[in-house]
Amino acid sequence: MQKTRKRYILEILGIVLALLWVSPFYLMIVNAFKTKREIFTNTLKLPEELTFENFTQAFEELSFLQTFFNSILVTVLSVAVILFFSALAAYALSRNGSKLSGFIFFIFVAAMLIPFQSVMIPLISLFGKADMLNFYGLIFMYLGFGCSLSIFLYHGALKGISKSLDEAATIDGCNRLQVFWYIIFPLLKPISVTVGILNVIWIWNDYLLPSLVIGGAGTETIPLKLFDFFGQYTKQWHLALAGLTISIIPVIIAYFFAQKQIIKGVSDGAVK
Amino acid sequence: MKNKDFSFWLFLSPVIIGLGLVVLIPLIYGFYYSFTNWNGVNQAEFIGLKNYVDIFSDQEFRHSLWFTFKFSFVSVIVINIMGLGLAMLVTSYIKSKNILRTVFFMPNLIGGLILGFIWQFVFTKVFDAIGRMTGIEWMQGWLSDTQTGFWGLVILMSWQMAGYIMIIYIAYLENVPKDLLEAAEIDGANAMQRFRHITFPLVAPAFTVSLFLTLSHAFKIYDQNLSLTNGGPFNSTTMVSMDIVNTAFQMNQMASAQAKAVIFFIIVAVISLTQVYINKKREVEM
Numbered sequence: 001m002q003k004t005r006k007r008y009i010l011e012i013l014g015i016v017l018a019l020l021w022v023s024p025f026y027l028m029i030v031n032a033f034k035t036k037r038e039i040f041t042n043t044l045k046l047p048e049e050l051t052f053e054n055f056t057q058a059f060e061e062l063s064f065l066q067t068f069f070n071s072i073l074v075t076v077l078s079v080a081v082i083l084f085f086s087a088l089a090a091y092a093l094s095r096n097g098s099k100l101s102g103f104i105f106f107i108f109v110a111a112m113l114i115p116f117q118s119v120m121i122p123l124i125s126l127f128g129k130a131d132m133l134n135f136y137g138l139i140f141m142y143l144g145f146g147c148s149l150s151i152f153l154y155h156g157a158l159k160g161i162s163k164s165l166d167e168a169a170t171i172d173g174c175n176r177l178q179v180f181w182y183i184i185f186p187l188l189k190p191i192s193v194t195v196g197i198l199n200v201i202w203i204w205n206d207y208l209l210p211s212l213v214i215g216g217a218g219t220e221t222i223p224l225k226l227f228d229f230f231g232q233y234t235k236q237w238h239l240a241l242a243g244l245t246i247s248i249i250p251v252i253i254a255y256f257f258a259q260k261q262i263i264k265g266v267s268d269g270a271v272k
Numbered sequence: 273m274k275n276k277d278f279s280f281w282l283f284l285s286p287v288i289i290g291l292g293l294v295v296l297i298p299l300i301y302g303f304y305y306s307f308t309n310w311n312g313v314n315q316a317e318f319i320g321l322k323n324y325v326d327i328f329s330d331q332e333f334r335h336s337l338w339f340t341f342k343f344s345f346v347s348v349i350v351i352n353i354m355g356l357g358l359a360m361l362v363t364s365y366i367k368s369k370n371i372l373r374t375v376f377f378m379p380n381l382i383g384g385l386i387l388g389f390i391w392q393f394v395f396t397k398v399f400d401a402i403g404r405m406t407g408i409e410w411m412q413g414w415l416s417d418t419q420t421g422f423w424g425l426v427i428l429m430s431w432q433m434a435g436y437i438m439i440i441y442i443a444y445l446e447n448v449p450k451d452l453l454e455a456a457e458i459d460g461a462n463a464m465q466r467f468r469h470i471t472f473p474l475v476a477p478a479f480t481v482s483l484f485l486t487l488s489h490a491f492k493i494y495d496q497n498l499s500l501t502n503g504g505p506f507n508s509t510t511m512v513s514m515d516i517v518n519t520a521f522q523m524n525q526m527a528s529a530q531a532k533a534v535i536f537f538i539i540v541a542v543i544s545l546t547q548v549y550i551n552k553k554r555e556v557e558m
Contacts, residue, residue, distance in 0.1 A: 144294025205383025
């Protein structure tokens with residue numbers, strides 16, 4: 001009896017908290033349908049009539065298809081590069097028991113402690129001199145910043161893959177790269193999902209680094225474009241909110257389809 | 273794979289070059305620049321500790337450092353209490369726990385920049401509307417002074433990170449053996465005693481992980497700061513990250529910004545090394 005009552009209290013508490021948690025999103029979406037005037041006179045209520053023009057205008061001003069494509073391109077390429085080269089390096093390190101290999105691994109782990117802001121200024125200056133403040137430079141920088149954690153996670157997973165597999169494949173005539181590509185990399189798939197998810201979340205949302213590296217019409221990712229857009233319409237909440245809503249939709253869709261993997265990936269990445 | 277093997281170095285070279293050019297070399301250059309009068313263009317001249325002396329007599333930097341410490345301290349406490357509370361809620365026997373997990377975790381997937389803009393709307397428009405409607409004065413004029421700017425940032429950060437920390441606590445809470453708790457219940461231990469003597473000791477490692485994770489996240493935030501308050505009013509809510517970026521790329525005082533970046537690096541490194549030390553110590557004890 002007492003137990004059921006306690007359960008109801010917890011259920012209600014959970015629902016109240018969940019509503020509180022999504023309320024900022026609710027307020028954003030509801031107000032994105034209002035006219036500029038109505039947001040000021042009527043912030044809390046539902047819109048009197050749905051104004052879709054906010055969305056069409058925001059979609060156009062954000063050149064959303066182009067911007068979305070840029071974000072996809074940067075994220076997919078960077079994450080592919082990070083996954084492949086980090087797994088390759090972790091493989092080399094885990095199959096070499098020497099002191100040197102231990103030291104290299106230590107350097108990568110230690111590099112995780114270095115915050116972006118402490119290397120940002122010389123980095124931008126260096127790449128600026130080499131004329132690499134562009135799309136390719138950005139992908140390369142993501143490899144540099146992303147490889148440490150990725151190598152660390154791959155290295156942990158590789159301990160569980162027996163070396164006798166390597167030896168068997170070598171006897172069958174595989175070279176090192178073939179052993180990696182055909183035997184090891186497929187076995188690493190679960191950890192690749194984790195590493196991939198962690199890097200996608202970070203790179204997709206990153207603002208500061210791309211704002212310093214790329215820029216100029218047609219190259220901006222979603223956070224960059226949104227920042228400019230927001231600055232332009234700072235007192236016009238109806239457009240700003242519509243722009244924010246459009247930008248979030250792809251993430252919500254991805255979350256809807258892959259929430260189990262995402263939560264598991266983040267959990268594994270944080271606890272290890 | 274031996275040290276002298278070609279394939280060993282071939283496999284390592286992309287990430288070594290990547291880390292070297294993107295992180296290690298800039299880090300070393302950064303230390304060097306912080307002792308010079310470099311402005312991004314000129315030939316750097318060595319000027320000793322002058323930049324460091326200057327930034328510590330700089331009111332704004334000292335304020336941003338103090339503000340960041342205060343913000344991190346309060347955020348760490350709030351986020352961890354909320355994270356643990358949410359984790360205990362969604363690992364209890366309620367029906368809606370899966371959907372609750374999904375909801376609480378959601379803000380983490382969306383960038384700090386976007387979340388900051390959304391909350392800017394909530395604080396300046398929605399809070400204001402509620403305040404005017406109900407006559408509650410403290411809900412009006414948010415983000416227009418240091419006090420509400422501070423709490424606005426804490427609320428934003430807590431809302432975003434509590435779900436992330438919740439995930440970490442869940443991972444540890446699910447490792448607490450159910451039969452142990454049941455046995456204790458049969459032996460007459462009440463909920464408080466079970467938490468104190470069984471759950472808490474088993475979840476203790478999660479506190480170290482979560483505390484330091486939140487601390488270093490809070491200390492480093494930039495996007496949320498930029499989109500929620502942009503440091504305003506009058507730079508009173510500018511945190512260290514933002515101060516470094518502004519000094520470098522708005523005022524073009526590269527050397528001075530780099531000295532701030534070195535201080536920032538040392539603080540973050542000390543936080544992280546403390547965590548490593550505590551973890552190692554516990555592993556030895558166990």
